[in-house]
Amino acid sequence: MKNALGQPQSLLLLGGSSEIGLATARRLVQGRTRRVHLAGRPSPALTAAAAELTAMGAEVSVHDFDAAALDTHETVLGKVFAEGDIDAVLLAFGVLGDQLKDEQDPMAAAAVGQVNYLGAVTSALVSAQALRRQGHGSLIVLSSVAGERARRANFIYGSTKAGLDAFAQGLGDSLQGTGVHVMVVRPGFVRGRMTEGRPEAPMATTPEAVAEAILVGLQRGSETVWAPGALRVVMSGVRHLPRPVYRRLAV
Template identity: 35%
Template sequence: MAGGEAARGPRESLRVGPGTAAGAGRVSEGAKGSVLILGATSLIGRATAAAFAREGYDLMLASPGGPELEHVTADVAIRTGAAVVSLELDARDTASHAGFVRRAVEAAGGELSGAVLNFGLGGDAVCAREDMSHAEEILRVNFVGAASVLGHLANYFEQRRRGFIIGVSSVAGDRGRQSNYVYGSAKAGLSAFLQGLRNRLHHAGVTVVTVKPGFIDTRLTYGKVSPKMAAAPERVGAAIVKAVKKRRSVVYVPGYWRLIMMIIKAIPEPVFKRLNL
């Protein structure tokens, strides 16, 4: 454990279910504030949580309920020494999202500093071509569910007139390709939604950052990409924290993906449609 983490002794861990009133929640003494991590059980989610904990924030970890969320919550609390609260979130159940955001704010003691939307569903690109129900599932989680939660968070931060929202999108959304156009179109929609929120919330003093990872060493890339081409999840977590500090708008991780996608987007359509990408 790093010295900075060891300096902060272990703090409380609390689980907040769908029907729980979390009025007892609070920002712990000495913490900068509370950050909500959506999709916290993923490798990127865990890395992002650890990165914010090192900056001195308490954590609200959200994902579908179950043993994995409980284990991740306990593990993050032990490893970082941060105060950690877990909340159940069903990305597909948009009707529950307003209540979810209220519970998150209550669990944070009435004030969230920021939120990171990281959940997603890669799905099976081949299956999504033939099975429209699977394609709909990919779109529902990656765009409809994400936009729903982001909309409620945007309303909260706009009224508060400070804070930050981070949306983890993907380079896959920069241009439609035959290999993953269903997933890519959902991420393209998410990137456009975040861009609109950034425009809307700028005058309210709220920072909105779009993070576009390339190949990351997670379950989505296992067996598909050479480890040399896949960046560690910790790199994404560090980039997210840096983007908040510098009030960035769009961040590619690793940074060279900005150039790669610039080249891909510049290919003329008559040429691009002939490529096997």
Template identity: 50%
Template sequence: MRNSVGTVDTVLLLGGRSEIGLAIVERLVRDGARTVVLAARDAHHTEALGAGPERLRAAGATAVHPVPFDAAATSEHAGVVARATQLAGDLDVVVDAFGVLGEQAQFEADPAAAADAVTATYTGHVSMGLAVAARLREQGHGTLVVLSSVAGVRVRRDNLVYGSAKAGLDGFAQGLDDALHGSGARVMVVRPGYIPTQMSAHVSPAPFPATAEQVANAVAEGLRTGRRVIWVPRVLRGVFAGLRLLPRPLWRRISR
């Protein structure tokens, strides 16, 4: 539960190995959060979460709880939320940071792999997002932070599987925020550009790159100010306002 000055106390990270997700949670811990639940595949094995728990304890967390979570096991998602609540109490912030970037060429050669990636990057977020929303609505407070991407603002041919999944996620998150209106809970959509991480190591750097720490700082600011949509870096908001208006033949040419 947030304390008397509004500081976040409890955080659930969905995607407990995500570099961006961990950076966000670490920032929230440095700002005062003390109880963290890390939900990830095989989280019951200590090595599965790497140095994440130690990193958060070093930042000031007094309790870090691992919870097994599989994006594809949608029937289990409500149970993951229930388990996190059992461990942490009310969930002040839930960071939704799981997904698969993959490679477009691989997806075109293996449509089944593309479908699996979409499950991790979009479909799993629907069942998990609804389960989280039900819990936040019951609490009467809390923020679901959804890591979208500028890749979903206008889908490029060279990453159409990932981009279309992020487009679906972005739309779902905005609609879920509307559904929560008046409940005391809300959804924050985060649209980063290119972020150098292990997941994006195979991708060529794009203009206006940012870091995981910049995303974390932007999320912390957004939580304080009550913003609904965050672009990282902010210049991308104007860039994509223009890119959305490009005629499709020109977009095809420049988006390869």
């Protein structure tokens, strides 16, 4: 259960080596979170993440989880929840893909959708059902401003995030009154492994800054979080641009 200050004492991170996910986990462990479940594909990065959080004082469990293996999610996550109540689930996995190559390879494009959308749908539903049985908990879903309006430069990735965003909002509405809180997080361009070597977009941010926004959102019980917050206004304008005007933009 969350403590008297509303802070989660246990966390399940789906995408256990995610930079944003780990930045959030570090902040939570520095506070009141004492139990952390890292779910991801086995890798040196996942092992290092577990060691780091353990050194910070958390009790850490590592679980073999593949976002693309949809038929395993119910079993894997069921075992995690069987170990005890979880106060917060952070869905932080995703792939950017290679737009130019993926346009020419439909199966590669489908693989992006398999992870970013279908994998998120199955794991979020399993987690939401478990949280509902508990009667409490937060499900934090990392979306993206890329889902607000598809850009020709990354419409495959953007479309997966648009679908995920709509799904998470609807899931949150369906869970009203159950004690389960769903929060959608919409970061802009985040400096990190995924964007390394790519031209930096305006209002670029960091994993640490997104983590801070997530913590503030949890404390406030927010349903939608923008990182940085100014993107809320910017994307409102972008979303309502006439399509002929939008097409002329260098995006």
